[in-house]
Amino acid sequence: MPTTQDMTTAGDAGLLDTLQHEVALFARRAEQTRLGGVGKLRNSMDRAAYLLLNRLDKEGAMGVKALAASMGIDSSTVTRQVAPLVESGLVKRTSHPEDGRAVVLQLSPRGIARLAEVRASRRELMEQLTEDWEPEDRSRFCTLLTRFNLALAARMAASPLPADDTLPPAN
Template sequence: MPTHPDMTTDPTDDTHDTAPPPEEPTPLAGSAVFDAMQHQLAVFARRAEQTRLGGLGQARNSMDRAAYLLLNRLDQEGPMGVKALAAGMGIDSSTVTRQVAPLVESGLVKRTSHPEDGRAVVLQLSPRGQARLEEVRSSRRELMQVVTDDWTDEERETFCALLTRFNTALLGISPGAPDQPPAS
């Protein structure tokens, strides 16, 4: 199998984490491209976990992934109930309830009555949560700028579009059903 950046790196070997920038990859054919994709995804997951992609500066690694995603969803879509939040994120309601609890406790999210059904509770980003989210977002934006400093705008846009497409395709795979093709 042809080698290509990080293809010779053992994903469990932490001694290669500071490798020099990769050379242009050799085009891959057939199953080699899928082998390379899964390997690069594993390398990415390891590096993302090690660095937590937590941004730069004072806000670096100051918010875990779950909190960031929950706050970001509430910011983008407005107040909503636990079930709607869970459905929008593709996770279980009990998981959202567990992840939201410390955000409510710390004052980043507040529980309020549903405007149309006073018996229902909705979650809403608090002003403190909004400020904290923007601080973390800014730090992470700066990290993305640094990491892609030598990329063109077109490369950044293409990478973002492909990563979005990849993440969307992953939503079509049900956990526990490894032979299931992605939903069309």
């Protein structure tokens, strides 16, 4: 039975080499700019904060364990990342409605407003970066990038990496 490598043609290998290189460049540029938006909000919210606030906005109030599970990261990482969001008033801790002993995290009114500002700024950046694209190209890119991210998530779920804080520094 042929292996995956045996089934890859020279053309496929070249395309896959180009793909991995472009993904690496994208990751570097996205981290350098944080794709943070435009104007005064450029680089104004780090990736972890944005993803946590976005998840709480989309899924509603939840405990640390549920939030960590929904994001595919460790509870201790969520706890560490949520602390400054609580301190800055973007997230609030409240009692669980059914179990007063449990604590849930939810967006504060300030967090909702801040997230809306950051989303609008990032949306404007995406518009600027793709302003000369056809609408079909934007849609296709979004579909393919979503598909790629889902494949990465499935791969991570099947074979998780160590927690973020145990990874070696990126070069």
